[in-house]
Amino acid sequence: DAGVIQSPRHEVTEMGQEVTLRCKPISGHDYLFWYRQTMMRGLELLIYFNNNVPIDDSGMPEDRFSAKMPNASFSTLKIQPSEPRDSAVYFCASSPATGGRTEAFFGQGTRLTVV
Amino acid sequence: AQTVTQSQPEMSVQEAETVTLSCTYDTSESNYYLFWYKQPPSRQMILVIRQEAYKQQNATENRFSVNFQKAAKSFSLKISDSQLGDTAMYFCAFMKHVSTINNNDMRFGAGTRLTVKP
Numbered sequence: 001d002a003g004v005i006q007s008p009r010h011e012v013t014e015m016g017q018e019v020t021l022r023c024k025p026i027s028g029h030d031y032l033f034w035y036r037q038t039m040m041r042g043l044e045l046l047i048y049f050n051n052n053v054p055i056d057d058s059g060m061p062e063d064r065f066s067a068k069m070p071n072a073s074f075s076t077l078k079i080q081p082s083e084p085r086d087s088a089v090y091f092c093a094s095s096p097a098t099g100g101r102t103e104a105f106f107g108q109g110t111r112l113t114v115v
Numbered sequence: 116a117q118t119v120t121q122s123q124p125e126m127s128v129q130e131a132e133t134v135t136l137s138c139t140y141d142t143s144e145s146n147y148y149l150f151w152y153k154q155p156p157s158r159q160m161i162l163v164i165r166q167e168a169y170k171q172q173n174a175t176e177n178r179f180s181v182n183f184q185k186a187a188k189s190f191s192l193k194i195s196d197s198q199l200g201d202t203a204m205y206f207c208a209f210m211k212h213v214s215t216i217n218n219n220d221m222r223f224g225a226g227t228r229l230t231v232k233p
Contacts, residue, residue, distance in 0.1 A: 033220070033221060035223075042223065042224075042225045042226055043206065043223040043226075045220055045221070045222060045223075048220050055220075056220055089158060091160065093160070093221075095210075095221070102148050102165075102210060102212075103148070103150060103162050103165055103210075104150075104160075104208075104210070104221050105162075106152075106159070106160035108158070108159055109158055109159075111158075
C-alpha cells in the first residue's frame, strides 16, 4: 500500500479564499483523523471519522472549517474563508480498528500558507 | 478527555550516549495504547514504538525502549547509542482501546525537540 496520501503538499492562498485539503487513507482502515500542527499549539486533533461517519469534531476551530468523508477512500478538509491564522501543517492519518496494529499512519502533511 | 504532557521542550545528547524523554498522561481508561512518534525535519510522522496498557512488559525496538509505569501514568522513551539521525521532534501519544466503540481518538503531547550532537 502507498500509505496515506495527502494533496497538495503545499498550498499558498490569499486571505478570504476557499481552501480544500485532500486525503486518501490506507485501504481497509476504519478511522481517519485530521490534525493541525503549529509551533504554538502543537498537534491538535480537529476531527475524526469512524467508517466514514464523523465522530468528534470538537477540535474544529470555527465554522469556517468543515470536513467530509464521502467514502472509505477519500476525505476533505475545507476552510472557507481562509485567514492568515489558519497557516499551519495539516496532517491526515488513518488507523485500523483491528488486527493488532492500532496506531495512526500519517500522510506527509499539507503546508498551508494564507497571505 | 485524555491529556498527554511532555515536560521537556528541548533536550540534547552526545552521539553514542543514552537519553530519556519523559511523558505523562491522564486517563480514566484501563485499556489503551501509548506511542512515541518521531518527526524529523522532513515533517513525516514516524512511529518509533508502541505499548499496550494491558502488557506489563516494556516494549523494545532495537535502540528504543520504554519505561511504562501504569500506576504512575508515565511512559518514558529511552534512546540508547544515540545517532545523528535521531535528531527530531518526539511526540508521545495516547489512544483508547478499540473496544471503546466510536471513541477512539489519538491525542498527542506538545513534543520534545531532541538534538544529537557529534
